[in-house]
Amino acid sequence: MSKTLGAFYTPQDLIKFIIESLPKKNKNSHLSILEPSCGDGRFIRSLLTHYKNYKIHIDGVEFDQSTFKNTKLAFDNNQNVSIIWDDFLSFRPLDKHYDLIIGNPPYINKKLLTGEQLTFLRNILSYNDISLLADKNIWTAFIVKSVNLLKDDGILAFVLPLELLQVKFSMYIQNFLKKSFMYIEIYAFDHLFFDTTTGQDTVVLIAHRKHYSKGISIKDVAWNNNKIKNLTNTHSGFKDQENTTLKWSSRILSNTDLEFLTSLSEKFKPVSQYIKSKPGIVTAANNYFITNKDTINKYKLKNYTKPIIQKSIFLKDAVLFNFDDYLNIQNANKPSFFIDLTEYKVGSNKSIDSYLSLGKELNIHQRFKCKNRTPWYKVPLVEPGEAIFFKRLNKHPKLLKNEDRLYTTDSAYNITCNVGIDINSFIFSFYNPLTLIFCELNGRRYGGGVLELIPSEFKQLPLPYIKVSEEYFHKFSQEFSLKENIIDILVNNGREILKEHISIEEFERLIFIYKKLVKRRLDMKLFYPLN
Structure with missing residues (x-):
C-alpha cells in the first residue's frame, strides 16, 4: 500500500466477486483484456483462472518500476500476458481496443501528482469535453481513458471510491458514463474492504457498452464472511438524473x-x-492547540485559553448546549481548552515558551497553515454562532442551540439566523x-x-x-x-x-x-x- 502511488491492493474475495459478476462469454471468442494499474498481478491471476478455457490475452500496465519488474518476472513464461512499464495516463496501445478493462485504479489526490501527470489528467478530461473541475483525483482520468480504449461492445469493471456516487465533481464523470454506456451496474457494500486512514468506502462499477437492459442498477450488497449474504437491487433509468442535485447514492x-x-x-x-453558517476554528493541529485540563495545569496555560467544543461525541444527544454541559466535558478531562496565544509575546512566560518549544519539536510550526501564520501559533478566531451543526453525523444530525456562545472547531458549522x-x-x-x-x-x-x-x-x-x-x-x-x-x-x-x-x-x-x-x-x- 502506498499513499503516493495510490496503491491499495484489492482483497482476493472482492476480485472474485467482480469477475464472477461479469457476463458469460462465448468460449470461441478471443478476449482482449487490459488491467491499467496491475500492481502485483492479482487481478491477472484471477482472470487467467476464470478464463482458463478461453482464448485470451491480458495487457497489464504498471507505473512503479520495482513492482513492474516483480510482476513481469512472475508472468514471463505466460504468452497470454504482457506486463508493460508505463504511466497509464500516457499509455498508447497503438489503436488497440479491449473487450474488458478491469482493475482498481489508483486513488491519488491531484495535490500529490507531478506536474506532468496533472497535465495528462487534464488533457484526458478536455479531450472528452469533461470539465476540469473533475481533476480532483487521478481515478477520474483512469475511467475516462479506459472508456476510450473499450470496444463498441466492451465492459468496464472497476473498484472505485464511494466518491463516484457522492461528491460534486463526480457528476461530470457520471454524465460521461451515462453517454458512454447502455447499462451501468454499481455494487455498494456494507463492508469496508480497505484499511485506509480516510475510512473511504468503495463501490464496484461494471459498465456495459451493449446490454439487453438500459439505465443504472444500484445493488446493495450485504457482505459476511467474505461472501454475499444478501443483494438488494434497485433499477433506475438515466433520464431522471438530469437537472437534479440528487446523487447516484440516492438510487436505493x-x-x-x-x-x-x-x-x-x-x-x-x-x-x-x-441562516448563515461558517465553519469553526481551524487550528491545523487540534491535538496541540486543543487540550485537556491536565496539560493546561502542567504548562500554566489557563489565562490563555478559551472554552471550545472539539468533537460531537463529547456532547449529549440534545438540542441545547450551555456552559454547564461544557464543564461536564472539561471535568471528564476531555480536550476542551483552546490555547489562544494571539496576544502572547515569546519570552514573557517560561512555561508557555516551553509549550511552544514542544510544538516545534513536534514540527507543528512546519504544517502548511501554521507556516502561513505570523507568528505560527496565532490561530485565527471564528466567532461562535447561535447554534452549532456538526458536519459529520452517525445516527442522526446534531443541531444544538449554543446558549452560551462557546467556540467550536471546524468539525461544526456556526449558525446565525x-x-x-x-x-x-x-x-x-x-x-x-x-x-x-x-x-x-x-x-x-x-x-x-x-x-x-x-x-x-x-x-x-x-x-x-x-x-x-x-x-x-x-x-x-x-x-x-x-x-x-x-x-x-x-x-x-x-x-x-x-x-x-x-x-x-x-x-x-x-x-x-x-x-x-x-x-x-x-x-x-x-x-x-x-x-
Missing part, C-alpha cells in the same frame, strides 16, 4: 420515491434562506423527516456509517420552517433529551411541521423512506425496524 430509492421527494422539497426554501428568523424555531423545524431524508441523500458516506455534509450540501437542505414559542421549544427540548430514538421526534413533531403540506399517508411514506436510508447506512435493524 425508486423513481417514484425520488419524484415524490423532489416535488415535496420544491415547496420549501433551502436552509440558506434562513437571518433577520426575522428565530433560532429556536429553526432548530425545531429542522427535525422533520423531509429535511433529514435530504441529509441522507445529499451527504457523503464514509466507513462505519458516518455521513458528512459539506457547507453547500447543508445549505441546500429543504426546510419547512414554522415558528414556535419559547415554551413550546422548551417542551421540545425535554422530549428530545428523553427520546428513545430520533424516529420518536420525527413522528411527534414532524406531523406538526408538515401537516399543511402532505397527507397522513404521505407523512408515513416519508418516515418509511427515512428509515430505509438510515438502515442502509447503519444497518441498524433494531434501531430502525422497517414496520
Whole structure:
C-alpha cells in the first residue's frame, strides 16, 4: 500500500466477486483484456483462472518500476500476458481496443501528482469535453481513458471510491458514463474492504457498452464472511438524473420515491434562506492547540485559553448546549481548552515558551497553515454562532442551540439566523423527516456509517420552517433529551411541521423512506425496524 502511488491492493474475495459478476462469454471468442494499474498481478491471476478455457490475452500496465519488474518476472513464461512499464495516463496501445478493462485504479489526490501527470489528467478530461473541475483525483482520468480504449461492445469493471456516487465533481464523470454506456451496474457494500486512514468506502462499477437492459442498477450488497449474504437491487433509468442535485447514492430509492421527494422539497426554501453558517476554528493541529485540563495545569496555560467544543461525541444527544454541559466535558478531562496565544509575546512566560518549544519539536510550526501564520501559533478566531451543526453525523444530525456562545472547531458549522428568523424555531423545524431524508441523500458516506455534509450540501437542505414559542421549544427540548430514538421526534413533531403540506399517508411514506436510508447506512435493524 502506498499513499503516493495510490496503491491499495484489492482483497482476493472482492476480485472474485467482480469477475464472477461479469457476463458469460462465448468460449470461441478471443478476449482482449487490459488491467491499467496491475500492481502485483492479482487481478491477472484471477482472470487467467476464470478464463482458463478461453482464448485470451491480458495487457497489464504498471507505473512503479520495482513492482513492474516483480510482476513481469512472475508472468514471463505466460504468452497470454504482457506486463508493460508505463504511466497509464500516457499509455498508447497503438489503436488497440479491449473487450474488458478491469482493475482498481489508483486513488491519488491531484495535490500529490507531478506536474506532468496533472497535465495528462487534464488533457484526458478536455479531450472528452469533461470539465476540469473533475481533476480532483487521478481515478477520474483512469475511467475516462479506459472508456476510450473499450470496444463498441466492451465492459468496464472497476473498484472505485464511494466518491463516484457522492461528491460534486463526480457528476461530470457520471454524465460521461451515462453517454458512454447502455447499462451501468454499481455494487455498494456494507463492508469496508480497505484499511485506509480516510475510512473511504468503495463501490464496484461494471459498465456495459451493449446490454439487453438500459439505465443504472444500484445493488446493495450485504457482505459476511467474505461472501454475499444478501443483494438488494434497485433499477433506475438515466433520464431522471438530469437537472437534479440528487446523487447516484440516492438510487436505493425508486423513481417514484425520488419524484415524490423532489416535488415535496420544491415547496420549501433551502436552509440558506434562513441562516448563515461558517465553519469553526481551524487550528491545523487540534491535538496541540486543543487540550485537556491536565496539560493546561502542567504548562500554566489557563489565562490563555478559551472554552471550545472539539468533537460531537463529547456532547449529549440534545438540542441545547450551555456552559454547564461544557464543564461536564472539561471535568471528564476531555480536550476542551483552546490555547489562544494571539496576544502572547515569546519570552514573557517560561512555561508557555516551553509549550511552544514542544510544538516545534513536534514540527507543528512546519504544517502548511501554521507556516502561513505570523507568528505560527496565532490561530485565527471564528466567532461562535447561535447554534452549532456538526458536519459529520452517525445516527442522526446534531443541531444544538449554543446558549452560551462557546467556540467550536471546524468539525461544526456556526449558525446565525437571518433577520426575522428565530433560532429556536429553526432548530425545531429542522427535525422533520423531509429535511433529514435530504441529509441522507445529499451527504457523503464514509466507513462505519458516518455521513458528512459539506457547507453547500447543508445549505441546500429543504426546510419547512414554522415558528414556535419559547415554551413550546422548551417542551421540545425535554422530549428530545428523553427520546428513545430520533424516529420518536420525527413522528411527534414532524406531523406538526408538515401537516399543511402532505397527507397522513404521505407523512408515513416519508418516515418509511427515512428509515430505509438510515438502515442502509447503519444497518441498524433494531434501531430502525422497517414496520
